[in-house]
Amino acid sequence: xxxxxxxxxxxxxxxRDENDNVVDILTAVDNVDMNVEAGQFISILGHNxxxxxxxxxxxxxxxxxSSGTLFVDGKDASDEKNTLxxxxxxGMVFQNxxxxxxxxxxxxxxxxxxxxxxxxxxxxxxxxEKSLKAVGMWDYREHSPNKLSGGQKQRVAIAGVMAMEPxxxxxxxxxxxxxxxxxxxxxxxVHELNKKKGVTIILITHYMEEVVGxxxxxxxxxxxVVMQGTPREIFSDVETLxxxxxxxxxxxxxxxELKKSGVDLPDGILTRQELLExxxxxxxx
Amino acid sequence: xxxxxxxxxxxxxDSILHxxxxxxxxxxxxIYIISLFLFDNIWGILWITLALVCVVRLSKVPFxxxxxxxxxxxxxxxxxxxxxxxxxxxxxIASFGIFKITMEGLRNASxxxxxxxxxxxxxxxMTLTTTPNQLTDGLEKSLHGLxxxxxxxHEIAMMMSIALRFIPILIEETDKIMxxxxxxxxxxxxxxxxxKARNMVPLLxxxxxxxxxxxxDLAQAMEARCYNGGEGRTKMKPLxxxxxxxxxxxxxxxxxxxxxxxxxxx
Ligand SMILES: Nc1ncnc2c1ncn2[C@@H]1O[C@H](COP(=O)(O)OP(=O)(O)OP(=O)(O)O)[C@@H](O)[C@H]1O
Ligand SMILES: [Mg+2]
Numbered sequence: 001x002x003x004x005x006x007x008x009x010x011x012x013x014x015x016r017d018e019n020d021n022v023v024d025i026l027t028a029v030d031n032v033d034m035n036v037e038a039g040q041f042i043s044i045l046g047h048n049x050x051x052x053x054x055x056x057x058x059x060x061x062x063x064x065x066s067s068g069t070l071f072v073d074g075k076d077a078s079d080e081k082n083t084l085x086x087x088x089x090x091g092m093v094f095q096n097x098x099x100x101x102x103x104x105x106x107x108x109x110x111x112x113x114x115x116x117x118x119x120x121x122x123x124x125x126x127x128x129e130k131s132l133k134a135v136g137m138w139d140y141r142e143h144s145p146n147k148l149s150g151g152q153k154q155r156v157a158i159a160g161v162m163a164m165e166p167x168x169x170x171x172x173x174x175x176x177x178x179x180x181x182x183x184x185x186x187x188x189x190v191h192e193l194n195k196k197k198g199v200t201i202i203l204i205t206h207y208m209e210e211v212v213g214x215x216x217x218x219x220x221x222x223x224x225v226v227m228q229g230t231p232r233e234i235f236s237d238v239e240t241l242x243x244x245x246x247x248x249x250x251x252x253x254x255x256x257e258l259k260k261s262g263v264d265l266p267d268g269i270l271t272r273q274e275l276l277e278x279x280x281x282x283x284x285x
Numbered sequence: 286x287x288x289x290x291x292x293x294x295x296x297x298x299d300s301i302l303h304x305x306x307x308x309x310x311x312x313x314x315x316i317y318i319i320s321l322f323l324f325d326n327i328w329g330i331l332w333i334t335l336a337l338v339c340v341v342r343l344s345k346v347p348f349x350x351x352x353x354x355x356x357x358x359x360x361x362x363x364x365x366x367x368x369x370x371x372x373x374x375x376x377x378i379a380s381f382g383i384f385k386i387t388m389e390g391l392r393n394a395s396x397x398x399x400x401x402x403x404x405x406x407x408x409x410x411m412t413l414t415t416t417p418n419q420l421t422d423g424l425e426k427s428l429h430g431l432x433x434x435x436x437x438x439h440e441i442a443m444m445m446s447i448a449l450r451f452i453p454i455l456i457e458e459t460d461k462i463m464x465x466x467x468x469x470x471x472x473x474x475x476x477x478x479x480x481k482a483r484n485m486v487p488l489l490x491x492x493x494x495x496x497x498x499x500x501x502d503l504a505q506a507m508e509a510r511c512y513n514g515g516e517g518r519t520k521m522k523p524l525x526x527x528x529x530x531x532x533x534x535x536x537x538x539x540x541x542x543x544x545x546x547x548x549x550x551x
Contacts, residue, residue: 057505060509087509087511088511091509092509094502094509096499098499099499099506100506104417104446108521108522112510112512113510113511115518116511116512116518117511119519121522121523124519124520124521125521146450161510164511
């Protein structure tokens, strides 16, 4: 069994009037199948309202499937007994750094999760130290979160999740409110956790550049998974991506346009380096 | 402009009072307040002054910080003092037209002033030497017994600490919205009190919407991190009494006994 296994997962939001009668049903996640192996770095792309956040909240049991099944680390998400277990296994980082930091001191915030699951005091301290060091925020342990930059706050939030020793972290647009420096900071921290600690990462993002380094990509549109594959496979198909109202990384776009106007370049160029090499290769031949 | 408000007035310093368990300080403050209202003679005043001076010295907090709180109640002090001075019936010692100053009035006015001033200074010492977090922790632990009476002690403490975290954020946000609305021509300064209140609507509506949105987000973030109420929670920084705290309790007790003795004997 895969680490995360969703089968025919459906989630419906109901809109009700004052008398609790359903007036409208919105299927935000529609028949999604998804398999993620432990240790992978997964990205999920999709236009606004395509159901990414709704899907992500299932992985953390903030929402439960309307129909279909979801197993996280072998545990059934529909079974209420597993809720706390799954939340420990799959931590979640949200978009707005301010609205997910609970305590007024960095280290106390990181301790919040372990406190909730009843970790003994000595071990809380060890975990806090380990997690804050893993995201490079150890020096700020006694600071107030209000005085940190957005990227730093987001790293604290990641440390807060790490302190629960999850096998997987789901990040829902963690960089959407950050400046380019903050974005890089956070992304580097996430990649490091994936490589060094083997944490499975599920990154939801609107920035195509952030997707390049991942192992596998899912593209969602209107509740469906419409494309999946390695970043190279996904970005080779610029046409389909555009159909789903998505862009490609700037470099890929450039290569694509060059190719369209007759330069003989391969598909799915992802980085500057690759484009350089491809052009050099052309030059030499 | 709103950013100037500081919350919690903790003054970091390395003193024995800062190191004391917050529960001891809460208890001490309570005893101190009771004592303030127990005494009613000069010996009591002298004794409490002596105790207060010792504590002030121990705290290593500049005295000017402690009397800051007085500024906000100075009007109240003066009004109450004047009322007490002129309106207490009793033996007359001076009179200005229909106003009479009586012996009892003088006594009441000075007693009340001393009590209020000492009350502010005493409680300031507690808030100056205790971080807001320690304070909520201390309250939660001290009042834990009330859980049996179905008082949601943990929840109240959690609400207090979340409020402490979010008040600065909301203040900043108010500031931002205010500027944004002023840029669109909103006017928060002029007009009478009713017009002013009505002008606040474009400020309050977005502020409330945003506060609810934040509350929703925060609730989800807390749930995602396995928050499940107070049951079975451990603490990163549990409150633990050390010998220093026990000695402080003894000291508070002795001081209280002295107060009572002074009250009864003199
Ligand atoms: N709590 C809710 N109640 C009702 N409908 C909702 C709720 N949350 C989301 N939706 C709707 O479900 C659909 C999917 O929303 P979702 O937030 O999952 O999209 P998303 O892919 O995360 O979008 P974005 O990129 O803007 O974050 C949208 O049409 C949205 O309006
Ligand atoms: Mg979303």
